Amino acid sequence: TPERGRIEFSGVTFGFPGAETPVVKDASFVVEPGKTTAIIGSTGAGKTVLLNLMLRLYDPQQGTITIDGAPVSQLTREQLADAIGLVPQRPYLFAGTIASNLRFGRSGATEEELWEALRVAQGEDFVKAKELGLDEPVSQGGTSVSGGQRQRLSIARLLVARPKVYLFDDSFSALDVATDARLRAALPEATQGATTIIVAQRVSTITEADQILVIEAGEIVGRGTHDELLASSDVYQEIVRS
Numbered sequence: 001t002p003e004r005g006r007i008e009f010s011g012v013t014f015g016f017p018g019a020e021t022p023v024v025k026d027a028s029f030v031v032e033p034g035k036t037t038a039i040i041g042s043t044g045a046g047k048t049v050l051l052n053l054m055l056r057l058y059d060p061q062q063g064t065i066t067i068d069g070a071p072v073s074q075l076t077r078e079q080l081a082d083a084i085g086l087v088p089q090r091p092y093l094f095a096g097t098i099a100s101n102l103r104f105g106r107s108g109a110t111e112e113e114l115w116e117a118l119r120v121a122q123g124e125d126f127v128k129a130k131e132l133g134l135d136e137p138v139s140q141g142g143t144s145v146s147g148g149q150r151q152r153l154s155i156a157r158l159l160v161a162r163p164k165v166y167l168f169d170d171s172f173s174a175l176d177v178a179t180d181a182r183l184r185a186a187l188p189e190a191t192q193g194a195t196t197i198i199v200a201q202r203v204s205t206i207t208e209a210d211q212i213l214v215i216e217a218g219e220i221v222g223r224g225t226h227d228e229l230l231a232s233s234d235v236y237q238e239i240v241r242s
């Protein structure tokens with residue numbers, strides 16, 4: 001249905017308890033179902049907080065956030081977890097195997113599904129190179145794999161989970177440009193046209209996005225496609241030049 005995975009922010013303001021100024025200020029936007037929305041902005045702008053608000057890690061002081069028309073504040077944690085999945089900015093692995101880490105949240109996934117997710121996440125080669133493959137042990141925190149590998153395993157984990165809405169918090173910036181491009185080219189088919197939100201640092205990661213939100217100090221200061229923003233947003237032009 002066309003309403004699968006639509007997110008709407010209406011006048012959302014959020015500040016951390018005790019802080020003087022809010023970190024998200026009167027944010028209103030729509031994430032269209034089945035489309036890719038990118039969020040870009042400098043460090044500390046509020047990108048991660050925006051994603052965390054969708055996941056209801058915090059509740060806004062003002063405004064509402066809805067998924068497919070339902071306020072997230074009225075969904076159970078389970079309903080929310082089924083609807084939205086996040087690849088966090090600092091991905092975590094737990095003590096177990098690569099397979100058990102990938103199956104987190106969907107224990108019934110087959111080995112074939114795990115390999116398919118790894119293929120899309122550009123993690124197939126390094127897992128194949130492990131002596132035990134999917135059964136290779138992973139230490140707590142994932143210190144036995146590199147940061148980039150941890151990130152790709154975390155992306156594969158979300159692909160295995162199959163939420164309605166995929167959130168990627170800065171998940172591609174540790175990848176080289178070619179790997180980043182291959183991964184994003186493979187994503188739409190793997191997510192079966194689900195709603196995707198990508199927080200990015202590199203403009204090259206998001207030029208194809210259906211909508212880009214430019215965030216500065218908790219405010220949306222620009223929105224549109226890459227070409228529209230090039231023509232309309234000084235902040236975006238600055239990001240492109242940097």
Ligand code: GTP
Nearest residue numbers: 016019023041042043044045046047048049050089
């Ligand atoms: P980068 O990930 O560095 O690109 O930044 P970001 O855009 O994701 O910023 P983020 O959303 O993490 O932070 C927005 C603002 O909220 C910043 O001023 C942070 O210092 C502040 N902030 C983030 N997390 C916390 C928290 O747990 N407590 C408090 N008090 N402030 C926080």
Ligand code: MG
Nearest residue numbers: 047048049089
């Ligand atoms: Mg962040």
